[in-house]
Amino acid sequence: MTTISFDIVGFDLDGTFIDTSGDLTDAVNHALADAGRPLLTREQVIPMIGGGARHMLRQGMEATGGCDEAELNRLHRLLLDYYEANIAVHSRPFPGAMAALDQLDTDGVKVAIVTNKLEGLALRLLDELDLTRRFGCVIGGDTLGPGKSKPNRAPIDAMIERCGGGRAAFVGDSHFDIDAARNAEIPSIACSFGFMMQPVAELGADAVIDHFDELIPTLARLAP
Structure with missing residues (x-):
């Protein structure tokens, strides 16, 4: 059995948790x-x-x-x-994403969405897919006001606060995500299957996964 010592795992939305x-x-x-x-x-x-x-x-x-x-x-x-x-005509979670979410829930890890998508659109998409209830909080690009979206650390800090505090990690697919995690001084995991703006190795994440099946073991390895 894999043991995860993180209290919170945050996810970017587009290109990370959902293929939009x-x-x-x-x-x-x-x-x-x-x-x-x-x-x-x-x-x-x-x-x-x-x-x-x-x-x-x-x-x-x-x-x-x-x-x-x-x-x-x-x-x-x-x-x-x-x-x-037309927000959820084609959009679906990436393969293995829901199984990973189920495992995190079983392990008592709180999960959150932190996206640069407008909060209203993020919630609408999650509602359409019946996923909103699965996340402790959803923070959009406009939630905290101008200039406070990723790569600013503010949305990561807000995620941790809204989820009750503790050790956190963040999963994303772009420099917005990895830089935000770095700025907030928490571990980051990059998804090679996401919407790459550049080669995944150039993001400088603490780890890279090629499928959500690898998320839980990777979180275990990164645990403080």
């Missing part, structure tokens, strides 16, 4: 189509995910003809409205 790439690609393309721009493939959109919807759309616009702030504002609203209405 299909629905996010559809939302980006809905906005781009309205502007008469070429559409992007899922493979093109994946590296744009992680910094929130506006960041993702800005990169999509830059890849299809340039980004004007006024048009970005207009298309951002279109993207959000479309995405909210």
Whole structure:
């Protein structure tokens, strides 16, 4: 039996716990189509995910003809409205994610979501998938106010506080996640199956997993 001595394990949402790439690609393309721009493939959109919807759309616009702030504002609203209405058409937890969650629950470890997705959208997605009740707290990119999303340590600190304090680790797939964990001085685990902006080895995480089956043993190895 694997023993975990962490009290809290936090997860990024998009590209870490849930594969949202299909629905996010559809939302980006809905906005781009309205502007008469070429559409992007899922493979093109994946590296744009992680910094929130506006960041993702800005990169999509830059890849299809340039980004004007006024048009970005207009298309951002279109993207959000479309995405909210179609948030869980394709999105599902990554293989092994639910089993890992079940094991953490059995071991008495509290779990949380810390994402740069808007809190309302994160909760809507989790509600659609009947997952909200599984997490001790859900912290979005706008939960703590401007300038306090990942890689700022503030959302990690808030996660620990809202989950009652204790030893924590964080699981993510981007530099936003790993840098936030590092800034908060807690161990980090990178998911190689996530929405990579760069090679996973370049993230500087304390450990890397290739499948959620590896999460529990990895947490055991990282335990203080």
